[in-house]
Amino acid sequence: MEILGFKRSDGRVGIRNHILILPTSSCSAETARIIAAQVDGAVTFQNQQGCGQLGRDLIRTNNILVSLGCHPNVFGVVVVGLGCETCQPGCISEEIGKRGMRVKKVVIQEEGGTLGAIQKGVRYASEMALEASAEQRISCSLADLTIALECGGSDPTSGLAANPSVGHASDKLIEAGGSTILSETTEFIGAEDTLASRMAKPELIEDLKRIIGRLEESARRSGEDLRGGNPTPGNIASGISTIEEKSLGCINKAGSSQLEEVLEYGEKPTRKGLLIMDSPGFDVDSVVGMVASGAQICIFTTGMGTPVGNGIVPVIKVTGNEATYHKMRDNIDVNAGEVLSGKKSIEESGEEIFQEICRVAQGKKTKAEIFGFSEFGIWRCGETV
Amino acid sequence: MTTLGAIMVDDQDNVATVLENLKPDHSVAVKSKKSNEAIKSLKVLESIPVYHKIAVEKIQVGEKIIKYGAVIGTATKEIEIGEHVHTHNIKSLRG
DSSP states (O other): OEEEEEEOTTSOEESSOEEEEEESSHHHHHHHHHHHHHSTTEEOOOOOOSSSOOHHHHHHHHHHHHHHHTOTTEEEEEEEEOSSSSSOHHHHHHHHHHTTOEEEEEETTTTTSHHHHHHHHHHHHHHHHHHHHTOOOEEEEGGGOEEEEEEOSOOHHIIIIIHHHHHHHHHHHHHTTOEEEEOOGGGGTTOHHHHHTTBSSTHHHHHHHHHHHHHHHHHHHTTOOGGGTSSOHHHHHHTOOSHHHHHHHHGGGGTTOOEEEEEOTTOOOSSOSEEEEOOOSOHHHHHHHHHHTTOSEEEEEOSSOOOOOOSSSOEEEEESOHHHHHHTTTTOOEEOGGGTTTSSOHHHHHHHHHHHHHHHHTTOOOHHHHTTOOOOOOOOOSOOO | OOSSOEEESSTTOSEEEESSOBOTTOEEEEEETTTOSEEEEEEOOSOBOTTOEEESSOBOTTOEEEETTEEEEEESSOBOTTOEESTTTEEOSOO
8 A cells, every 4th residue: 555755765764754863862962952943844852861871771772872863754863962972973973874874963062062062953954954845755655664552551441442443453554564563571461372372483482481581580680579560550540450451451452463573672673564572661762662673653552641752753642541532632643432432343443543544654743743742761771870 | 220331351251341430239231342242230339430340250269360361360359240350359460
């Protein structure tokens, strides 16, 4: 099925044409914010890392920043660094440039501070934005899309209405040749058998056990009980009693397709179809991980409502709770609650979500985009030092 | 009889999700999600908030709680048909 998108030089397809102002550390994030605010078409995020990190944790942050800089929804990048941080702006911009992206670099300490850096950054960004604005969308395919699947602020309607509807849309996208990514490892706990029964190859069952085991081991080592974090107080008040109940509801987002690959956090897929990514139950970090792996759109189900967006990727909010849809109309794009009141079947609701994905892919903005929400976090695997 | 009733996700489940706030002595129709048919009617024994769970079978201490056709926990107290099922009388098997 055809959609209109932006074809990149390496053949990947973007469905937005952003100028990304990329702060390499939290010390340059405020400067990046001011640069982005001056240029129509520029986006940024509040990077809270990039220094005071070691080993695997540092490598992960570095890789995620480079991946975001190379995202298919991005036309060009202005890397903004302080100059002395561990995630060096020079290294990051060089790596992004090697992968064929348009990239410029601004180093605050070299520009004599804030105002010089802003001037240079705005000049670079505005030149790129002008060029980007002349680019036309061309005929591309749904098969070029990868959709990130996320749930947050879940209540029991998520597992009964919103997630199965998204699952139907996910199956449809996969039939059309695209991919979807199921995330939040915490929310596989209790649903492992169901997921294991759908793996394309037996080795994937071991991959799934490995990422769940790693998470449980990490909690045990720190002397914590995972159940303290999930379900959340809000989940419990809404009626979700245990992590198993939450997980079994969450995996409904994956529909009925076969699972093709288990990815590390932020890793690019090598296969198409339904994929799993190791990511935390914490929504913001989970979405960022899937964006870094190349997902161009995010479908985000929420029972209780959440405004969370992403600067690079449109986040489509779906709720299965009709009261939430009306109460948080500012933030929710699709009402799947009619499944529970019997007005729609799951298939009809899923079809509506699928059509919304196609509209958003071709330019329709989500409510999170309209507000310019760009929540950001990278899943840590080490201490700040 | 309440209007929206309760829904059983899988026919193997021993709990159903209520679709409106329930008061004691109401009776509630429980629908199967699979067949979309009403399969039983229960007497509500206590107040149950919307989207919370109601026991559709008697559940013994230590017995598995089944929703989505799978285990979501075990009972920590004896649970009668029509009682609220939640963190006060069930616990997770994982942690």
